[in-house]
Amino acid sequence: MLLLHLKGKRKQLRNKMDNINIKILAKELNISTSTISRAFNGNSDINKDTKEKILAYAREHNFLPNHYASNLRDKKSRTLAVIIPEITNEFFSQAINGIEEVARKKGFYILLYRTDDVFEKEVSFVSYLNNGKVDGIIMSVSGEANDHNYLRKLEQKNIPVVFFDRVYEDIDAAKVTTNDYDSSFAATEHLIETGCKKIAYLVVNKSISIGKVRMQGYVDALQKHNISFVDELVIDCSNDEKENFVIIKKVLEDIKPDGIFSSVERLAFATYYVCNDINLNIPRDLKVISFSSLGIAPLLCPPLSTITQPAYEMGIKAATLLFDELESKGQPITKKVHVLKSKLFIRKSSSGV
Amino acid sequence: MLLLHLKGKRKQLRNKMDNINIKILAKELNISTSTISRAFNGNSDINKDTKEKILAYAREHNFLPNHYASNLRDKKSRTLAVIIPEITNEFFSQAINGIEEVARKKGFYILLYRTDDVFEKEVSFVSYLNNGKVDGIIMSVSGEANDHNYLRKLEQKNIPVVFFDRVYEDIDAAKVTTNDYDSSFAATEHLIETGCKKIAYLVVNKSISIGKVRMQGYVDALQKHNISFVDELVIDCSNDEKENFVIIKKVLEDIKPDGIFSSVERLAFATYYVCNDINLNIPRDLKVISFSSLGIAPLLCPPLSTITQPAYEMGIKAATLLFDELESKGQPITKKVHVLKSKLFIRKSSSGV
DNA sequence: TTGTAGGCGTTATCAA
DNA sequence: TTGATAACGCCTACAA
Numbered sequence: 045m046l047l048l049h050l051k052g053k054r055k056q057l058r059n060k061m062d063n064i065n066i067k068i069l070a071k072e073l074n075i076s077t078s079t080i081s082r083a084f085n086g087n088s089d090i091n092k093d094t095k096e097k098i099l100a101y102a103r104e105h106n107f108l109p110n111h112y113a114s115n116l117r118d119k120k121s122r123t124l125a126v127i128i129p130e131i132t133n134e135f136f137s138q139a140i141n142g143i144e145e146v147a148r149k150k151g152f153y154i155l156l157y158r159t160d161d162v163f164e165k166e167v168s169f170v171s172y173l174n175n176g177k178v179d180g181i182i183m184s185v186s187g188e189a190n191d192h193n194y195l196r197k198l199e200q201k202n203i204p205v206v207f208f209d210r211v212y213e214d215i216d217a218a219k220v221t222t223n224d225y226d227s228s229f230a231a232t233e234h235l236i237e238t239g240c241k242k243i244a245y246l247v248v249n250k251s252i253s254i255g256k257v258r259m260q261g262y263v264d265a266l267q268k269h270n271i272s273f274v275d276e277l278v279i280d281c282s283n284d285e286k287e288n289f290v291i292i293k294k295v296l297e298d299i300k301p302d303g304i305f306s307s308v309e310r311l312a313f314a315t316y317y318v319c320n321d322i323n324l325n326i327p328r329d330l331k332v333i334s335f336s337s338l339g340i341a342p343l344l345c346p347p348l349s350t351i352t353q354p355a356y357e358m359g360i361k362a363a364t365l366l367f368d369e370l371e372s373k374g375q376p377i378t379k380k381v382h383v384l385k386s387k388l389f390i391r392k393s394s395s396g397v
Numbered sequence: 398m399l400l401l402h403l404k405g406k407r408k409q410l411r412n413k414m415d416n417i418n419i420k421i422l423a424k425e426l427n428i429s430t431s432t433i434s435r436a437f438n439g440n441s442d443i444n445k446d447t448k449e450k451i452l453a454y455a456r457e458h459n460f461l462p463n464h465y466a467s468n469l470r471d472k473k474s475r476t477l478a479v480i481i482p483e484i485t486n487e488f489f490s491q492a493i494n495g496i497e498e499v500a501r502k503k504g505f506y507i508l509l510y511r512t513d514d515v516f517e518k519e520v521s522f523v524s525y526l527n528n529g530k531v532d533g534i535i536m537s538v539s540g541e542a543n544d545h546n547y548l549r550k551l552e553q554k555n556i557p558v559v560f561f562d563r564v565y566e567d568i569d570a571a572k573v574t575t576n577d578y579d580s581s582f583a584a585t586e587h588l589i590e591t592g593c594k595k596i597a598y599l600v601v602n603k604s605i606s607i608g609k610v611r612m613q614g615y616v617d618a619l620q621k622h623n624i625s626f627v628d629e630l631v632i633d634c635s636n637d638e639k640e641n642f643v644i645i646k647k648v649l650e651d652i653k654p655d656g657i658f659s660s661v662e663r664l665a666f667a668t669y670y671v672c673n674d675i676n677l678n679i680p681r682d683l684k685v686i687s688f689s690s691l692g693i694a695p696l697l698c699p700p701l702s703t704i705t706q707p708a709y710e711m712g713i714k715a716a717t718l719l720f721d722e723l724e725s726k727g728q729p730i731t732k733k734v735h736v737l738k739s740k741l742f743i744r745k746s747s748s749g750v
Numbered sequence: 751t752t753g754t755a756g757g758c759g760t761t762a763t764c765a766a
Numbered sequence: 767t768t769g770a771t772a773a774c775g776c777c778t779a780c781a782a
Contacts, residue, residue: 063472063529063554065759076769081761091767106550108528112474113759115465116774119416123508131493132692137484144511153530155476156509158497175461176416176775177506197459201416316696339485343669345698418775429753434777444751466775469758529759 064107073101084109115176123153124366125173127183129161129210133309135337135355136184139208142359143182150367152179161248161283163187167194174201180366184210188251204369208362209353210254211381218365219381220358224254227351227386228261231333232305234349234388236269238395240303240331244277244295246311258307258335277301281311288314289321297322302330303394309336312348331394335386347391354384417460426454437462468529476506477719478526480536482514482563486662488690488708489537492561495712496535503720505532514601514636516540520547527554533719537563541604557722561715562706563607564734571718572734573711577607580704580739581614584686585658587702587741589622591748593656593684597630597648599664611660611688630654634664641667642674649675655683656747662689665701684747688739700744707737 070077075098082090083098102108115121126143128136140156147154155178159165166186171194173181180203195215198205208220235243245262247255259278266273279295281288292314295301306312312334316326324330326346333349341348361382369377423430428451435443436451455461468474479496481489493509500507508531512518519539524547526534533556548568551558561573588596598615600608616626632648634641645667648654659665665687669679677683679699686702694701714735722730 063759066761067759077759078761078770079768081759082768085761089767094767106527106553108525109761110469110759111528111530112465112468113774114761116463116469116758116776117760117762119774121465126509131484132487132490134485137490140484140509141511144509154509156479156493156497156507158494172461174459175464177464200459313693313696316693320695340666340669340697342673343666343698344693344696345700347698416775419777420775430775431754431777432752435752438777442751447751462777463775466758467777469760469775470777472758 064105065110069098069102069105069107073098081109119176121153121177121179122151123155123178124363125155125157125169125178125181125183127157127159127166127169127181129159129184129186131156131158133337134339135209135309135353138337138355139184139359139362142356142361143363144359146360146363146367159186161186163190170194170198173203174198176201178203180370181205182208182362182366184208185212185252186210186249188212188249188253204366206362206366206369208358210252213253216379218362218369218379220362220365220384221254221381222353222358222384222386224257224386225261227335227388228258228305228307229265230261230388231349231351232262232265233269234390235303235305235331235333235394236265236271238303238327238331240301241271242274242277242299242301243271243303243305244279244299244301246279246281246292246304246306246308246315248281248283248308248311250278250280255307262305281314285310285314289318293318293322296324296330304330304332304334306332306334309334309338309350312336316344316348326393327395333390333394341389342391344393346393349391349394350389351386352389353386358384417458418463422451422455422458422460426451434462472529474506474530474532475504476508476531477716478508478510478522478531478534478536480510480512480519480522480534482512482537482539484509484511486690487692488562488662488688488706491690491708492537492712492715495709495714496716497712499713499716499720512539514539516543523547523551526556527551529554531556533557533559533723535559535561535715535719537561538565538605539563541565541602541606557719559715559719559722561711563605566606569732571715571722571732573715573718573737574607574734575706575711575737575739577610577739578614580688580741581611581658581660582618583614583741584702584704585615585618586622587743588656588658588684588686588747589618589624591656591680591684593654594624595627595630595652595654596624596656596658597632597652597654599632599634599645599657599659599661599668601634601636601661601664603631603633608660615658634667638663638667642671646671646675649677649683657683657685657687659685659687662687662691662703665689669697669701679746680748686743686747694742695744697746699746702744702747703742704739705742706739711737 066077066080069080080098083095157169163186174197192212192215205217207217211219249255263273281291296318304315315332319326326332336350337352337355341350419430419433422433433451436448510522516539545565545568558570560570564572602608619626634644649671657668668685672679679685689703690705690708694703
């Protein structure tokens, strides 16, 4: 009884340690909790003076409605997850910028997760999100020929997903990609036109849709120019820099291609390092072109020819599509694939000797 | 009455649309909600078989405890905020990698926010976090001579903050920095030793602590070598690439320095672009060294000399310090400044002609 | 080892 | 325009 009394007493007082909340505010202002709540939610009718008084007092006392309580009530988290293979890659960091831009305007928070291209991490993270933590997910994927049930479970919970760049064909979701086939075709054709006869294709994960599509452009361009496709010129690399260095070095020394078409920028970098190491001159001995969104590609030695995807715009688009779904309130909306255009920048690494 | 009845009826049934929760699970398994809860929380005693049965059933039915309900109960969000000026900068993206690494191990989520070096955005975001949204904050700041009350308010709510790289001196929080003064001194001295007499210092925001410290190293190195400090050689740049190009071009054409010490990598890039534009040869006409964590600095034309901060390790350290605080359960812990060491990489941009 | 019950802080509904 | 109240889904004393 005494304890109860004390406990009660405690509640009346308030010191800096206590977490302020709507109830305390209500008591101190002699206003009901509902009115306080209304002051913070634009919609409801509330007397202007009352509202101002409340907001002023709240500001003074450093009060903001508890995010988790609101979420629990509303079943809305105003948070979205961004899942990407890597952050240290301008394509992705620019995409994040675009996503953030849109999210910020909508007053949404962004939860970031990096998979390191490890499929299991992707599965594990997505599965964790299946508890209301986020309202939606934007992702660029890391596995292909796998079971995608962990994603289908999101549907059950009405958590929309938007893919960008690296997508799963078998999942029904909005997708933002670039014209990878065309770009690859054009890039390969460009290498052929500058005289390359033996073009190697560097890829990290052949089985990912993006690896496949990009490779098809390469294959078809070869065919158009009557260059036969050779399997050993498709170089499957890893996620480890050192390993890649070794792999590529071996290729350049043994197979001696005269052109490199890299589907990922870091493999082009690795190629540069190897060339420095074994004294191959780019572009004289080897021409190089790569998918890359690196801003300073023109400053490389030699300037790197790139297929540059509109990373920032893709982020914007992906986020916009996600909000379209979120705001459609369950109305089924058509989930299309949106294809933006990459640009080909021919620089010294693949042209004049 | 009818309505109530129907509503009750609804609750009994469950279809895929309904959000599953602990109560429904309890009913379906004929077990109490507390036991279910225990199955998901390692700590409490619970029969092994019961636990397994529950977890299996939960998995099958795609159930995970609602994050927001748990948070509300526990007043813990298992989420931390990372606030940085930019993402498209390897220093920061590597730091995020480090932070993520630690957070992942602890089972924490990461909320990312980019300030674009705009102080108001920082204030606004931090203020939003003052509602239990996150358990702690890791940040690299964007303003200096300003009112930092928005940060002090976090203390009242017991939300710990850890600064890294760019810190506020006047806020009592754990800090992770590098030996900026020494590095700057060494870099400047290096330029002097390679023959530079007129070294410009490029900075984005002089008033930020980091700009000040780095500049002091520059100033003192000049002094040591009896080179008088000239105010017009301190070049205050902006956040806009085009503006910076113009500013730096003017400096190179009018003031004609023979060395550039850049406190931020993108100003070094801008310098490279200007040199290409006005046909200045690096390092013959101008030597350049810059703070930068760019992995491919050796691939630039010419390879860029850098002061490279241990970005990844700084992220690890910052996150570790934050968790130390979170796990100290309110026990005051000493909030020190932890200084890691940068490395000087002398490359062609600042050496042999 | 399991169950009961109250409350975390908010907001929507309904009534006043 | 405002107030009372019942959830939202979970977890933890406490009781059994």
